[in-house]
Amino acid sequence: xxxxxxxxxxxxxxxxxxxxxxxxxxxxxxxxxxxxxxxxxxxxxxxxxxxxxxxxxxxxxxxxxxxxxxxxxxxxxxxxxxxxxxxxxxxxxxxxxxxxxxxxxxxxxxxxxxxxxxxxxxxxxxxxxxxxxxxxxxxxxxxxxxxxxxxxxxxxxxxxxxxxxxxxxxxxxxxxxxxxxxxxxxxxxxxxxxxxxxxxxxxxxxxxxxxxxxxxxxxxxxxxxxx
Amino acid sequence: xxxxxxxxxxxxxxxxxxxxxxxxxxxxxxxxxxxxxxxxxx
Numbered sequence: 527x528x529x530x531x532x533x534x535x536x537x538x539x540x541x542x543x544x545x546x547x548x549x550x551x552x553x554x555x556x557x558x559x560x561x562x563x564x565x566x567x568x569x570x571x572x573x574x575x576x577x578x579x580x581x582x583x584x585x586x587x588x589x590x591x592x593x594x595x596x597x598x599x600x601x602x603x604x605x606x607x608x609x610x611x612x613x614x615x616x617x618x619x620x621x622x623x624x625x626x627x628x629x630x631x632x633x634x635x636x637x638x639x640x641x642x643x644x645x646x647x648x649x650x651x652x653x654x655x656x657x658x659x660x661x662x663x664x665x666x667x668x669x670x671x672x673x674x675x676x677x678x679x680x681x682x683x684x685x686x687x688x689x690x691x692x693x694x695x696x697x698x699x700x701x702x703x704x705x706x707x708x709x710x711x712x713x714x715x716x717x718x719x720x721x722x723x724x725x726x727x728x729x730x731x732x733x734x735x736x737x738x739x740x741x742x743x744x745x746x747x748x749x750x751x752x753x
Numbered sequence: 754x755x756x757x758x759x760x761x762x763x764x765x766x767x768x769x770x771x772x773x774x775x776x777x778x779x780x781x782x783x784x785x786x787x788x789x790x791x792x793x794x795x
Contacts, residue, residue: 536788539770545783549776558764565768568775575779611786618782625775723783730790737794 538726544719547710557710568626570712573618574720576644580682582724583651587679590672601740602668605647605675609654611724616648628654631695642697643685650678655690663740 554572559566589604613714626635637702654674661667689698705713 534779551774553776561764563765563768564769565765567772568778570776571779614782614786621778621782622775625771625778628772629765670755699788727790729795734793 532729534726534729534733537682537722537729541719541722541724541726543630544715544722548716548719549732551712552716554649555725556709559709562630565626565629568622569709572619572622572626572744573574573613573713574717577717578611578724579619580647580686581684582608582615582728583647583679583681585601585728586654586675590675590679593668593672594676597608597665597668599664600736602664602672602718602740603732604728605668605672606658606735607728609651609671609675610731611727613648613651613655616651620644622647636695638695639688640685640690640694643681643688646699647678647681647685651675654678664742704740705743 550571551601552567556567558564559569560743586608589601592598593601593605620641623644627636630636654671657674658667658671661670689696702710717739
């Protein structure tokens with residue numbers, strides 16, 4: 527076994543250090559939001575998680591499309607890893623949204639179109655994970671889950687546009703120029719740090735998927751010995 | 754919101770317990786997921 531430190535762990539370390547700094551800035555350095563006061567500091571964790579969960583599922587969709595076009599198993603491992611990380615992020619997103627909703631909307635949950643579409647998005651990708659776990663044949667698992675991933679991905683643009691199509695309680699996307707410089711710097715720092723951590727997670731999970739696939743592959747036939 | 758604007762500044766005050774909960778949840782999820790990856794890869 528190689529003792530060399532894998533590149534993703536260095537990226538992960540940078541990401542974790544960035545998150546420590548970004549969260550410190552979000553909690554103690556950034557100014558309070560104009561209307562939400564200090565509660566607006568949840569912005570620095572909620573918004574990166576929201577954007578990156580949709581981005582993660584979009585990578586899953588691209589990898590699934592790539593697998594269906596090329597049958598490369600490395601792309602199936604990417605589907606497996608990004609779907610799992612995306613589900614983790616999406617679950618966290620709903621919890622963060624609920625924690626933010628309580629002091630700002632007065633409720634932990636409401637049947638707002640954004641909340642509903644985000645929940646449906648999460649559940650469809652949980653379905654992809656269940657489908658993968660229920661299928662033992664690697665080729666069928668890769669093909670079926672790629673098709674299911676593409677169907678599940680349709681919810682990404684619906685979730686993104688839901689705040690514009692059905693204007694309700696959840697605010698629409700905030701334009702970058704509507705955020706003051708001190709807030710934007712802290713937001714970008716948190717976004718970059720979280721991207722690094724997620725690259726770490728996906729690369730690490732990809733290696734686990736690869737190892738599992740190699741372990742379940744049939745033993746190669748012994749090579750013929752030349753007389 | 755109208756009532757808030759009339760009766761005060763309209764700015765939400767306090768709420769640090771929610772802020773700490775949000776940041777803590779993020780670390781629990783990320784830390785927990787990193788531990789799960791470590792357990793599965795070792």
